[in-house]
Amino acid sequence: MLVNAIRPSAAMSRLSSEGAFEVLARARELEAQGRHIIHLEIGEPDFDTPEHIKRAGMAAIETNHTHYTPSAGIAPLRETIAAHASRFRGISPPFGPGEVVVSPGLKPLIWNVLSALVDPGDEVVFADPAYPAYASCTSYLQAKPVPVPLLERTGFRLDLDELAAKMTDRTRVLILNSPHNPTGGVLTRADLETIAELAQRHDVTIVSDEIYSRNVYGSEFFSIAALPGMRERTVVLDGFSKAYAMTGWRLGYGIMPAHIARAVALMGQNTYSCTASFVQQAGITALDGPDAAVQAMVEEFRRRRDTIVAGLNAIPRIRCATPDGAFYVFPNVSGITPDDRRLGSYLLEEANVAALAGTYFGSAGRGYLRMSYANSLDQIRTALDRMRAALANFSD
Numbered sequence: 292m293l294v295n296a297i298r299p300s301a302a303m304s305r306l307s308s309e310g311a312f313e314v315l316a317r318a319r320e321l322e323a324q325g326r327h328i329i330h331l332e333i334g335e336p337d338f339d340t341p342e343h344i345k346r347a348g349m350a351a352i353e354t355n356h357t358h359y360t361p362s363a364g365i366a367p368l369r370e371t372i373a374a375h376a377s378r379f380r381g382i383s384p385p386f387g388p389g390e391v392v393v394s395p396g397l398k399p400l401i402w403n404v405l406s407a408l409v410d411p412g413d414e415v416v417f418a419d420p421a422y423p424a425y426a427s428c429t430s431y432l433q434a435k436p437v438p439v440p441l442l443e444r445t446g447f448r449l450d451l452d453e454l455a456a457k458m459t460d461r462t463r464v465l466i467l468n469s470p471h472n473p474t475g476g477v478l479t480r481a482d483l484e485t486i487a488e489l490a491q492r493h494d495v496t497i498v499s500d501e502i503y504s505r506n507v508y509g510s511e512f513f514s515i516a517a518l519p520g521m522r523e524r525t526v527v528l529d530g531f532s533k534a535y536a537m538t539g540w541r542l543g544y545g546i547m548p549a550h551i552a553r554a555v556a557l558m559g560q561n562t563y564s565c566t567a568s569f570v571q572q573a574g575i576t577a578l579d580g581p582d583a584a585v586q587a588m589v590e591e592f593r594r595r596r597d598t599i600v601a602g603l604n605a606i607p608r609i610r611c612a613t614p615d616g617a618f619y620v621f622p623n624v625s626g627i628t629p630d631d632r633r634l635g636s637y638l639l640e641e642a643n644v645a646a647l648a649g650t651y652f653g654s655a656g657r658g659y660l661r662m663s664y665a666n667s668l669d670q671i672r673t674a675l676d677r678m679r680a681a682l683a684n685f686s687d
């Protein structure tokens with residue numbers, strides 16, 4: 292039997308890979324050759340998970356929370372999430388546990404929610420650039436991705452006129468992501484009110500990816516689910532990875548009308564069965580325990596944001612907007628070259644700085660880089676020095 296007789300399905304050709312993981316792989320190769328690389332490519336907090344959460348996870352293993360759980364998650368965690376998310380977002384009457392689905396990280400939930408909502412041929416609208424899983428999943432489901440550009444001059448908020456023009460009777464889902472990966476942009480309450488009105492007019496479901504809801508540096512976080520009439524047409528997605536520095540634990544959740552929650556839990560039952568039992572226990576402690584560690588991380592991110600924005604703007608031919616959220620900057624490097632992929636690999640190979648090309652997030656990312664400032668101030672300053680020196684020798 293020939294090994295190459297095994298061929299991948301046609302569906303695989305509709306999946307795309309994530310640039311961050313590819314750049315990380317090359318950076319690791321260079322490190323294996325003895326190079327010192329500064330990692331500004333991966334989107335995860337560099338902080339350790341707060342002590343009390345780690346202890347809760349260890350205690351949960353010791354007390355044998357090591358078995359299967361219901362696919363939607365254990366009842367105490369769903370109750371805690373419902374109460375916490377309602378308080379945090381000002382939702383009244385509060386969400387109930389039957390509206391909550393827990394998952395091993397938010398990413399599988401994005402897939403399961405879109406799988407539960409979207410049929411082949413439906414249109415799914417989201418920003419360009421955007422988190423790559425949205426396009427990958429939409430294409431996998433044989434639905435049609437409809438990109439809406441973000442405007443650098445408004446701090447990378449959605450172009451609402453374009454959005455209105457792209458919403459049609461075929462639009463099934465509009466994915467929002469505020470604060471936004473990769474740009475750090477945050478939609479205003481007025482933006483969300485306009486979007487809510489459009490969603491109601493076109494009878495569209497909103498999938499609101501709020502994983503960076505705790506990483507806000509300007510105004511307070513606001514969820515579209517809190518607007519009148521929106522709770523019943525919104526799926527709120529959030530998780531523990533970014534707020535609590537728990538990326539490797541794999542813990543996310545969604546809040547949605549109960550009949551959709553049941554469909555999404557059924558998808559979970561058919562794919563991962565359930566989320567690790569002891570991880571769910573630790574999640575209760577994260578939400579109910581002291582919040583000081585999260586607030587300290589946010590303050591440190593703010594300092595780093597200010598340092599990296601100022602440093603990038605001081606490099607000739609780079610222009611960098613000040614983002615209000617997440618932990619990314621999205622500098623415009625088109626004054627150096629429109630070829631962001633070439634520039635990204637030049638910086639990695641010549642300056643030992645790993646950053647991501649903007650086009651990894653969609654074609655409107657051309658001429659931009661995404662840099663994560665989830666790294667120490669020292670490393671950020673060194674990266675800026677290295678970039679400035681290397682870019683002086685870059686020719687397009």
Ligand SMILES: Cc1ncc(COP(=O)(O)O)c(C=O)c1O
Pocket residue numbers: 334395396397398399422468472500502530531532538542543
């Ligand atoms: C916008 C967005 N949504 C979802 C996720 C997935 O997070 P998780 O680690 O919980 O799967 C990420 C991670 O980078 C993200 O940036």
